[in-house]
Amino acid sequence: MVIREQKKEIIRKAAIEIISQLGFHGATTDKIAQQAKVAVGTIYNYFKNKEDILDYIFEVEYKKRLDFYKKIYDQDIHTVDKLYEILKMHFSEVSKQPSLIKIILYERKLYNNNNKEDKTGIHKFRGLTGFFKDIVKQGIDNGQLKECNSDIIATALFGAVEAIMEEYLIELDSGIHSNILDDAALQIKDFLLEGLRS
Amino acid sequence: MVIREQKKEIIRKAAIEIISQLGFHGATTDKIAQQAKVAVGTIYNYFKNKEDILDYIFEVEYKKRLDFYKKIYDQDIHTVDKLYEILKMHFSEVSKQPSLIKIILYERKLYNNNNKEDKTGIHKFRGLTGFFKDIVKQGIDNGQLKECNSDIIATALFGAVEAIMEEYLIELDSGIHSNILDDAALQIKDFLLEGLRS
Amino acid sequence: MVIREQKKEIIRKAAIEIISQLGFHGATTDKIAQQAKVAVGTIYNYFKNKEDILDYIFEVEYKKRLDFYKKIYDQDIHTVDKLYEILKMHFSEVSKQPSLIKIILYERKLYNNNNKEDKTGIHKFRGLTGFFKDIVKQGIDNGQLKECNSDIIATALFGAVEAIMEEYLIELDSGIHSNILDDAALQIKDFLLEGLRS
Amino acid sequence: MVIREQKKEIIRKAAIEIISQLGFHGATTDKIAQQAKVAVGTIYNYFKNKEDILDYIFEVEYKKRLDFYKKIYDQDIHTVDKLYEILKMHFSEVSKQPSLIKIILYERKLYNNNNKEDKTGIHKFRGLTGFFKDIVKQGIDNGQLKECNSDIIATALFGAVEAIMEEYLIELDSGIHSNILDDAALQIKDFLLEGLRS
DNA sequence: GATGAATGAGTGTTCATTCAT
DNA sequence: GATGAATGAACACTCATTCAT
Numbered sequence: 001m002v003i004r005e006q007k008k009e010i011i012r013k014a015a016i017e018i019i020s021q022l023g024f025h026g027a028t029t030d031k032i033a034q035q036a037k038v039a040v041g042t043i044y045n046y047f048k049n050k051e052d053i054l055d056y057i058f059e060v061e062y063k064k065r066l067d068f069y070k071k072i073y074d075q076d077i078h079t080v081d082k083l084y085e086i087l088k089m090h091f092s093e094v095s096k097q098p099s100l101i102k103i104i105l106y107e108r109k110l111y112n113n114n115n116k117e118d119k120t121g122i123h124k125f126r127g128l129t130g131f132f133k134d135i136v137k138q139g140i141d142n143g144q145l146k147e148c149n150s151d152i153i154a155t156a157l158f159g160a161v162e163a164i165m166e167e168y169l170i171e172l173d174s175g176i177h178s179n180i181l182d183d184a185a186l187q188i189k190d191f192l193l194e195g196l197r198s
Numbered sequence: 199m200v201i202r203e204q205k206k207e208i209i210r211k212a213a214i215e216i217i218s219q220l221g222f223h224g225a226t227t228d229k230i231a232q233q234a235k236v237a238v239g240t241i242y243n244y245f246k247n248k249e250d251i252l253d254y255i256f257e258v259e260y261k262k263r264l265d266f267y268k269k270i271y272d273q274d275i276h277t278v279d280k281l282y283e284i285l286k287m288h289f290s291e292v293s294k295q296p297s298l299i300k301i302i303l304y305e306r307k308l309y310n311n312n313n314k315e316d317k318t319g320i321h322k323f324r325g326l327t328g329f330f331k332d333i334v335k336q337g338i339d340n341g342q343l344k345e346c347n348s349d350i351i352a353t354a355l356f357g358a359v360e361a362i363m364e365e366y367l368i369e370l371d372s373g374i375h376s377n378i379l380d381d382a383a384l385q386i387k388d389f390l391l392e393g394l395r396s
Numbered sequence: 397m398v399i400r401e402q403k404k405e406i407i408r409k410a411a412i413e414i415i416s417q418l419g420f421h422g423a424t425t426d427k428i429a430q431q432a433k434v435a436v437g438t439i440y441n442y443f444k445n446k447e448d449i450l451d452y453i454f455e456v457e458y459k460k461r462l463d464f465y466k467k468i469y470d471q472d473i474h475t476v477d478k479l480y481e482i483l484k485m486h487f488s489e490v491s492k493q494p495s496l497i498k499i500i501l502y503e504r505k506l507y508n509n510n511n512k513e514d515k516t517g518i519h520k521f522r523g524l525t526g527f528f529k530d531i532v533k534q535g536i537d538n539g540q541l542k543e544c545n546s547d548i549i550a551t552a553l554f555g556a557v558e559a560i561m562e563e564y565l566i567e568l569d570s571g572i573h574s575n576i577l578d579d580a581a582l583q584i585k586d587f588l589l590e591g592l593r594s
Numbered sequence: 595m596v597i598r599e600q601k602k603e604i605i606r607k608a609a610i611e612i613i614s615q616l617g618f619h620g621a622t623t624d625k626i627a628q629q630a631k632v633a634v635g636t637i638y639n640y641f642k643n644k645e646d647i648l649d650y651i652f653e654v655e656y657k658k659r660l661d662f663y664k665k666i667y668d669q670d671i672h673t674v675d676k677l678y679e680i681l682k683m684h685f686s687e688v689s690k691q692p693s694l695i696k697i698i699l700y701e702r703k704l705y706n707n708n709n710k711e712d713k714t715g716i717h718k719f720r721g722l723t724g725f726f727k728d729i730v731k732q733g734i735d736n737g738q739l740k741e742c743n744s745d746i747i748a749t750a751l752f753g754a755v756e757a758i759m760e761e762y763l764i765e766l767d768s769g770i771h772s773n774i775l776d777d778a779a780l781q782i783k784d785f786l787l788e789g790l791r792s
Numbered sequence: 793g794a795t796g797a798a799t800g801a802g803t804g805t806t807c808a809t810t811c812a813t
Numbered sequence: 814g815a816t817g818a819a820t821g822a823a824c825a826c827t828c829a830t831t832c833a834t
Contacts, residue, residue, distance in 0.1 A: 007818085023308055025223050029804060039820045041806080050804065106307040110221060146392075151378060152362060152385045159361020160354035166307075167327075167353045180349060187350045194344075194393040202793095227829060237795040239831080248829065400814095419704060421619050425808060426817095435816040437810080446808065505700040505760075506617055525761075542792035547774060548758060548781045555757020556750035563749045576745060583746045591789035593674065593740065601797085623825060633799045635827075644825065 008046045011036045012060070015053045020099035024054055024107045057103060059121030062128065065089075069131040079139030080192050086132070087161060087185040094165040095181055102169050105162055129158050160188060206244045209234045210258070213251045218297035222252055222305045252305060257319030259302060260326065263287075267329040277337030278390050284330070285359060285383040292363040293379055296370055303364050327356050358386060404442045407432045408456070411449045416495035420450055420503045450503060455517030457500060458524065461485075465527040475535030476588050482528070483557060483581040490561040491577055494568060501562050525554050556584060602640045605630045606654070609647045614693035618648055618701045651697060653715030656722065659683075663725040673733030674786050680726070681755060681779040688759040689775055696763050699756060723752050754782060 014036030018027040029050055033040040047053045068089055072082050094101040104125070111122045133154035139145035164184045171178035212234030217225040227248055231238040245251045266287055270280050292299040302323070309320045331352035337343035362382045369376035410432030414423040425446055429436040443449045464485055468478050490497040500521070507518045529550035535541035560580045567574035608630030612621040623644055627634040641647045662683055666676050688695040698719070705716045727748035733739035758778045765772035 004818090025308075028802085033821095040804090041820055041822095042818075044805070045818065109304040109307050148389070149381050149385050151365075152382050153389065155361045155365045155378070156358035156382075156386060156389070159357040159359070159364070161357070163353045163357020163360065164350060166357070167349075170324075180353070183347050184350050184354075187347050188354060191346070191351065191354070192393055205793095226827085231796090238829090239795055240793080242830070243793065403814095424806085429817090436808090437816055438814080440809070441814065502703040505703050522764075539792055542788075544785070545777050545781050547761075548778050549785065551757045551761045551774070552754035552778075552782060552785070555753040555755070555760070557753070558757065559749045559753020560746060562753075563745075576749070579743050580746050580750075583743050584750060587742070587747065587750070587789065589789050590740075591785065591787050593738075593787050598797090622823085627800095634825090635800065636798055638826065639797065 004046075007038075007042070008056075011038065011043055011046055011053070012057060014038075016057060016100050016103060019054065019057075019107065020102040024050075024103075024110065054103075054107060055121040057100070057121070058108070058125045061100065061104060062121060062125045065128055066131070069128065069135070073131070073135055073138065079135065079142070079144040080189060082135055082139075083157065083192060084185060084189045086135075087188055090161050090165065091168075091181045091184055094168055098169055098172055101165055105166050105169070129154065132158050157188075202244075205236070205240075206254075209236060209241055209244055209251070210254060212236075214255060214298050214301060217252065217255075217305065218300040222301075222308065252301075253319035255298070255301060255319070256306070256323045259298065260319060260323045263326055264329070267326070267333070271329070271333055271336065277333065277340070277342040278387060280333055280337075281355065281390060282383060282387045284333075285386055288359050288363065289366075289379045289382055292366055296367055299363055300367050303360060303367070327352060330356050355386075400442075403434070403438075404452075407434060407439055407442055407449070408452060410434075412453060412496050412499060415450065415453075415503065416498040420499075420506065450499075451517035453496070453499060453517070454504070454521045457496065458517060458521045461524055462527065465524065465531070469527070469531055469534065475531065475538070475540040476585060478531055478535075479553065479588060480581060480585045482531075483584055486557050486561065487564075487577045487580055490564055494565055497561055498565050501558060501565070525550060528554050553584075598640075601632075601636070602650075605632065605637055605640055605647070606650060608632075610651060610694050610697060613648065613651075613701065614696040618644075618697075618704065648697075648701060649715040651694070651715070652702070652719045655694065655698060656715060656719045659722055660725070663722065663729070667725070667729055667732065673729065673736070673738040674783060676729050676733075677751065677786060678779060678783045680729075681782055684755050684759065685762075685775045685778055688762055692763055692766055695759055699760050699763070723748065726752050751782075 011032070015027070015032045018032050018035050021027075022031070027050075029040050029043055032053070033043055036043070043053070047056065069086070072085055075082065077085075108122060108125060133150050136145065136148075136150040136154045136157075140147060140150060164180060168178050168180050171180065209230065213225070213230045216230050216233050219225075220229070227238050227241055230251070231241055234241075241251070245254065267284070270283055273280065275283075306320060306323060331348050334343065334346075334348040334352045334355075338345060338348060362378060366376050366378050369378065407428070411423070411428045414428050414431050417423075418427070425436050425439055428449070429439055432439075439449070443452065465482070468481055471478065473481075504518060504521060529546050532541065532544075532546040532550045532553075536543060536546060560576060564574050564576050567576065605626070609621070609626045612626050612629050615621075616625070621644075623634050623637055626647070627637055630637075637647070641650065663680070666679055669676065671679075702716060702719060727744050730739065730742075730744040730748045730751075734741060734744060758774060762772050762774050765774065
């Protein structure tokens with residue numbers, strides 16, 4: 001017997017597949033239901049509405065990343081290595097679950113304007129950048145990073161990671177065998193350490 | 199005819215306002231027409247369809263940036279300064295035209311999957327990263343930047359710039375007086391030069 | 397079996413509560429089940445379908461009134477007093493069971509068009525006006541009432557009673573302390589006896 | 595060319611036909627559109643939503659009756675004759691426009707609970723009983739009617755009229771040639787004058 | 793070229809009913 | 814008999830696009 005959480009998981013995965021292909025707006029509840037091999041009505045036994053599915057997708061990923069960030073934050077390694085671990089995690093995720101990451105990159109934008117109380121997953125997800133900043137601040141505080149505006153630097157790093165993931169996904173979609181991820185973490189780590197000047 | 203281009207311009211500006219407020223999907227042709235003080239039908243005298251308006255918005259911005267990039271590319275200044283000029287241009291644009299930049303940041307994502315031939319504006323816009331890469335490559339070639347993977351570095355830089363602009367827009371929308379742009383170009387320039395290590 | 401009838405009664409009462417609050421169309425089987433502290437499926441062990449519940453509600457009330465009318469019909473009192481007793485009964489019911497009467501007043505209308513054979517309760521209920529007519533006819537026949545069109549007069553009286561009950565319910569819902577029922581039976585009795593002319 | 599008000603009128607009449615046959619809930623916007631020989635979307639160019647159509651139907655009828663009541667109120671005839679004129683008007687309407695009156699009788703009930711601000715037509719309609727009361731009060735004040743509770747009497751009379759109209763409509767639907775309306779106004783007038791006692 | 797009423801395919805959501813456990 | 818998850822037909826409403834004026 002399929003228990004409740006398993007069915008919700010089936011729908012979540014079906015939604016990821018459909019939304020990543022068609023975008024949130026192009027993904028109809030009918031198509032998601034079809035992909036999940038479930039009746040449309042069933043979706044509504046597990047989710048309040050279509051947005052709630054998207055929100056749940058973000059919620060799940062948010063939790064994964066939050067755990068990872070917290071663990072990294074507390075580790076006793078150099079800050080640059082902490083950032084390096086985070087980069088590797090992100091780049092690993094995008095190659096393991098490109099559909100999912102596509103959603104996170106593309107659909108999250110739609111909700112920056114949106115302050116509805118009930119979309120906690122999506123809004124929490126944005127909060128992840130805050131943890132990123134914390135790690136940068138920690139590095140400045142303990143002298144491992146030089147003085148800088150942690151807001152700007154953390155934001156820039158986060159954007160750099162997202163852009164590389166996006167580039168990977170675009171190349172993937174174009175049928176190009178992309179190897180941008182292979183060196184990305186190391187290149188950025190080196191960049192962090194030395195800058196670009198020859 | 200001058201008149202014709204003026205009306206198209208009125209519609210383009212109205213569309214920017216509405217789309218930036220409501221997103222492309224939330225922006226109805228009725229609302230755009232209302233904002234432009236024009237009948238819906240009139241829009242279709244100037245644009246093939248709704249997407250064509252968005253495409254045109256990107257087209258116009260693409261051309262502006264292309265010109266700027268080309269001019270910079272040919273200037274006889276240090277590569278880091280070239281990148282610095284580009285950063286300043288981008289940060290200046292977002293504070294001058296936040297509505298427009300919001301569209302560029304948020305709506306472009308939606309079309310990464312989309313290979314329709316007719317959306318030249320949006321697809322060309324993505325091509326801008328190519329010019330960015332060219333400048334990085336130029337820097338490596340002339341020895342002003344050290345050896346690195348120009349694809350990764352250019353992509354990362356572009357992402358960094360976008361993330362900072364996004365952060366600025368989010369703070370703006372939240373009613374926060376953001377000053378993230380003030381230091382951003384300098385911070386990143388410094389980062390480019392030296393890295394983060396203390 | 398006693399148990400069976402008790403459960404059916406629980407569902408009937410729950411349905412009365414929900415339908416009176418939300419109307420028949422607004423009342424979902426889920427809500428009725430919840431109110432009855434029973435699973436949806438259970439309802440269908442006692443009722444063929446949702447309409448059948450409404451029908452049963454009418455059936456039960458029909459029987460009560462039928463018994464009362466028959467008893468009154470056979471009593472050896474003046475016809476005007478018979479009508480007076482009926483008025484008092486109706487006005488007493490609406491103050492004792494406003495939820496129930498609300499359903500009878502509001503939902504019965506919806507089924508006047510509807511000739512489905514299986515809704516005996518609702519259709520029988522309408523038949524009550526026939527008994528009302530019988531009492532008027534009886535009064536004419538035995539000379540206690542003057543010659544008149546019993547159809548018209550009985551229908552008019554029935555309508556008058558319903559309108560007063562409706563007015564009471566509306567005032568009740570508006571939070572107004574209504575006392576329209578206090579005098580209603582007497583006023584109408586007097587009206588029956590004397591008319592309105594001064 | 596069909597002007598705006600004519601098209602709205604076409605939709606209103608189509609809606610009356612469909613709603614009177616199927617009830618408000620059974621009347622789909624598709625069916626109304628079909629009856630009006632118009633696209634569904636067109637309905638929404640003239641009405642905010644489905645309820646708004648019903649509301650407009652009530653609004654139109656409300657205005658007609660309001661005018662009539664006001665005119666009657668100011669006439670210099672005996673109060674019983676005023677009431678008689680009103681009865682005749684109502685009975686005349688039901689035989690001229692049975693579909694319309696069916697809606698007024700059956701669907702109005704659904705909104706007694708409902709206090710949404712925007713359904714002015716339906717709520718105003720209920721206010722008509724107030725004018726009815728005014729005429730009764732006027733009669734009491736000028737000594738043409740005896741002392742009585744005008745609320746109760748007006749409500750009762752209104753209910754009587756509605757019940758007779760309903761009876762007429764039911765007989766009509768059953769294919770019975772009803773003549774209940776022929777005598778109804780006179781019978782009630784006589785009732786008003788003399789009561790029922792022989 | 794300008795207008796804006798008309799169009800109707802398309803979609804999120806609801807909910808009575810079923811049936812395997 | 815009791816349960817409640819699954820079902821999917823049905824429906825109100827939207828909105829890009831067209832076209833007669």
